[in-house]
Amino acid sequence: MENKHYSRKQRQLKYLVKQLNNLLKKADDNLKLEIRKMAAKIKYLVSQLSGIINANRMKRILGTIALVIGVSFTNTANAQWFAYPIQDPFNLQDGNDNEVNSPEFADIDNDGDLDYLSGEYIYGGFGYGLGFHYQENIGNATNPNFANPTINPFGLTAYSPALPEIGLRQHHKFIDLDNDGDFDILSNVRAVDISSYPYAWNSHFIYYENIGTPSNPQFSTPTLNQFGLSTTPNSIVYTTLGDIDGDGDTDMLGFSLNYSNYATDFLFIENIGSASTPNYTAPQLNVFGIPSGINYTLITLEDIDTDGDLDIMFSQENYNSTDFGFVENTGTAINPQFSPLPNVNSFGLSLANWQGQGILNFKDLDGDGDNDLIVGTDDDMNLYFESVGVQQPVTYECINYSCVDPGTGGGTYATLTSCQTNCTVPITYECDFPAGCYDPGNGSGFYIDLADCNLDCSYSTSVNENGIKNFKIYPNPVNSTLNISSDKKIKKIEIYDAIGRIIYAERNPSSVINVEQLESGLYSIAILFDDERIVKRFTK
Numbered sequence: 001m002e003n004k005h006y007s008r009k010q011r012q013l014k015y016l017v018k019q020l021n022n023l024l025k026k027a028d029d030n031l032k033l034e035i036r037k038m039a040a041k042i043k044y045l046v047s048q049l050s051g052i053i054n055a056n057r058m059k060r061i062l063g064t065i066a067l068v069i070g071v072s073f074t075n076t077a078n079a080q081w082f083a084y085p086i087q088d089p090f091n092l093q094d095g096n097d098n099e100v101n102s103p104e105f106a107d108i109d110n111d112g113d114l115d116y117l118s119g120e121y122i123y124g125g126f127g128y129g130l131g132f133h134y135q136e137n138i139g140n141a142t143n144p145n146f147a148n149p150t151i152n153p154f155g156l157t158a159y160s161p162a163l164p165e166i167g168l169r170q171h172h173k174f175i176d177l178d179n180d181g182d183f184d185i186l187s188n189v190r191a192v193d194i195s196s197y198p199y200a201w202n203s204h205f206i207y208y209e210n211i212g213t214p215s216n217p218q219f220s221t222p223t224l225n226q227f228g229l230s231t232t233p234n235s236i237v238y239t240t241l242g243d244i245d246g247d248g249d250t251d252m253l254g255f256s257l258n259y260s261n262y263a264t265d266f267l268f269i270e271n272i273g274s275a276s277t278p279n280y281t282a283p284q285l286n287v288f289g290i291p292s293g294i295n296y297t298l299i300t301l302e303d304i305d306t307d308g309d310l311d312i313m314f315s316q317e318n319y320n321s322t323d324f325g326f327v328e329n330t331g332t333a334i335n336p337q338f339s340p341l342p343n344v345n346s347f348g349l350s351l352a353n354w355q356g357q358g359i360l361n362f363k364d365l366d367g368d369g370d371n372d373l374i375v376g377t378d379d380d381m382n383l384y385f386e387s388v389g390v391q392q393p394v395t396y397e398c399i400n401y402s403c404v405d406p407g408t409g410g411g412t413y414a415t416l417t418s419c420q421t422n423c424t425v426p427i428t429y430e431c432d433f434p435a436g437c438y439d440p441g442n443g444s445g446f447y448i449d450l451a452d453c454n455l456d457c458s459y460s461t462s463v464n465e466n467g468i469k470n471f472k473i474y475p476n477p478v479n480s481t482l483n484i485s486s487d488k489k490i491k492k493i494e495i496y497d498a499i500g501r502i503i504y505a506e507r508n509p510s511s512v513i514n515v516e517q518l519e520s521g522l523y524s525i526a527i528l529f530d531d532e533r534i535v536k537r538f539t540k
Helices: 002-026 029-049 055-062 065-071 416-422 450-457
Strands: 104-106 116-121 130-133 165-177 184-193 198-209 236-242 251-258 265-270 299-302 311-317 320-329 358-363 371-379 382-385 398-399 402-404 431-432 436-438 472-474 481-485 490-494 504-509 512-514 522-528 533-538
Touching: 002 029, 002 055, 002 065, 029 184, 055 065, 130 165, 165 236, 184 236, 236 265, 236 299, 251 299, 299 358, 311 358, 320 522, 398 431, 398 490, 402 416, 402 431, 436 450
Parallel strands: none
Antiparallel strands: 104 116, 116 130, 165 184, 184 198, 236 251, 251 265, 299 311, 311 320, 358 371, 371 382, 398 402, 431 436, 472 481, 481 512, 490 504, 490 522, 522 533
């Protein structure tokens, strides 16, 4: 599959080189943007194929185009890659934000480095106020260090919708909406109307104007739905900002969710005003090639493939991991198209063991000229993925008898083969009376030895307690004490864990067994009488 993958890229490269040569022959000024776009794609493919095909072959494919677009064979640019994540670096601290943390960065005090603003619950009265958690960067642009948090600085006040609505989530962005040289704040707030059941969801846009200065910000009282924005039923789940149509002002992309049928729609809210006097249209549904029913809920815009246009990046929760989705803009900077299906975990981004959603924010936190990724999680963490330019080592860990990349670079096995060699399901046995012993195939059998299983499985009394009057164990599941009821005297009990190890044994026990120290899980208890043995399972 790898060879086919790179063969396809070589064919794409040859085709683009041919097309670019044809465009250059036309010498039409109207084609300049298309030429730049095509040159950027060629550079990207060259970076992907660097080290896969040799330099001489690359020279033959590119020909004179190499000189025109400035490709160097001694220092070909690499594709963008990110390091494994670090939790809460640079003294970033968790707050009490609702569900998903919204990290946002800007040089809010105009001192040359990026400061941090996230959402914060402000408790009080009925419901919650949606406020802000601020940490000033007291380091510098290349070595950030964030001070301890303050709540609602610069005159910011928490927003609380009027009852019967309760504000539940806010996703905010720093943006100079009025083009006066300082950062304002625009929040997309989700609220629930509890006046009737089922509850109705609404979405509002809250604007905090900076009425101070770039160096000494001061924010006005929040106002609702400025610039033509309006309350939207069925909830706009999330919006992100960017000049998606290349006309010099800031538009919005987002998703709405209808809670009555859980249908999703992709939204484009165009700024038809100007950079200093924005005016937003009503949401346009499912444009730019994205059909209804596609869910890239927590999206952000970033030119992550460095080809001159904005792509879509998002996170999505799976059953046992969190994936990053990349939807390439296959159109142009002024006419985007997002029709291809998402690529999963491109550019080295991976979070194999975290399950949840995350808000993605690309900012150059370390001042090295490329954008790093900060992810705010739904348990209020900040995960930092540094843009490092080279692929990180892939390692593997045996988890539940499957080989996975733990997403840290610190897995036990350096290769997939070595992991698979050692990550085999142990043979265990389970008694299926009266059919006999069998291997369940997932290592969960009660017996590790077939002879032991056959011995116990041959006694009807080992699994059939009908010969003992009033026998039962309770409660099941159990919290702290397990009770055994029996008309016969118990000689001994043994408790086994899920892999068959004896973890507790007692002779002549009482009828009340203290299991408070056991961890949560599945256990087996063997109750031995003079001439009989009963095995039962219980859950803690």
